[in-house]
């Protein structure tokens with residue numbers, strides 16, 4: 587059994603302050619015994635929405651502070667001797683370098699010409715501080731709900747074009763996805779078929795969709811893949827506006843770890859005012875192996891005879 591820590595925090599447009607929040611959570615969760623620590627999507631920053639659309643995201647993505655953010659977490663992983671998963675904005679023209687030549691790293695390390703947009707990237711950093719995996723979010727959050735939510739992530743973000751095969755770590759084989767990917771069962775089934783034991787969904791869910799869909803979707807992914815699911819989350823108001831001004835962007839929180847039976851085995855709190863927090867759970871791969879034997883979903887699939895295999 588190995589302990590994992592799932593984190594919940596409120597990133598703002600200040601990258602240095604987000605880094606110090608993450609490093610403090612890292613230190614506290616490592617002293618509590620965590621061997622791997624999971625930070626949410628866009629831990630580096632959530633833009634304030636000021637200025638011309640997209641300009642702030644483009645600028646912060648390419649800033650020196652943003653390079654320092656990844657470097658700071660790499661140093662932290664090494665110092666504490668733990669693995670880290672974290673979501674960041676990646677500059678396509680100066681891609682974050684993945685160590686090692688296997689795992690399709692060569693093409694992910696090549697620059698892509700685009701002076702405006704970013705990749706929404708999920709990094710897994712090993713306990714020596716190397717970037718061992720980089721997954722670029724493939725499903726972008728483009729929605730226009732009548733009378734409510736209107737977000738077009740693809741205005742600022744280039745979609746990734748591949749899944750990364752699961753990565754062996756001391757807590758298990760990690761399958762990397764991000765946030766809105768949760769709504770699509772196909773990538774989780776594909777990663778499970780490739781050997782994943784733990785699916786990761788670093789997220790920044792909206793409050794309305796989170797209240798209705800977050801926990802049921804995470805539990806469904808855990809139950810149908812018979813994997814652990816670790817879902818770190820942004821929470822609360824990201825860049826509070828002065829009294830009376832328009833409300834800034836807000837996230838749902840409820841960071842959690844779900845076991846392969848679908849039980850929520852750790853969850854960050856929902857008490858306000860929100861403070862950065864983490865919750866711990868044991869990852870028990872031997873019980874997971876028994877469950878997979880007792881209920882052998884992967885031998886019982888009727889693909890490709892009556893539906894396509896994934």
Ligand SMILES: O=C(O)CNC(=O)[C@H](CS)NC(=O)CCC(=O)C(=O)O
Pocket residue numbers: 627628631632633706726727737739765766769790791792795796
């Ligand atoms: O770009 C950033 O700064 C951080 N990225 C996000 O917050 C992304 C894209 S806007 N959020 C989601 O995918 C929410 C999905 C969601 O809420 C749902 O599926 O219901």
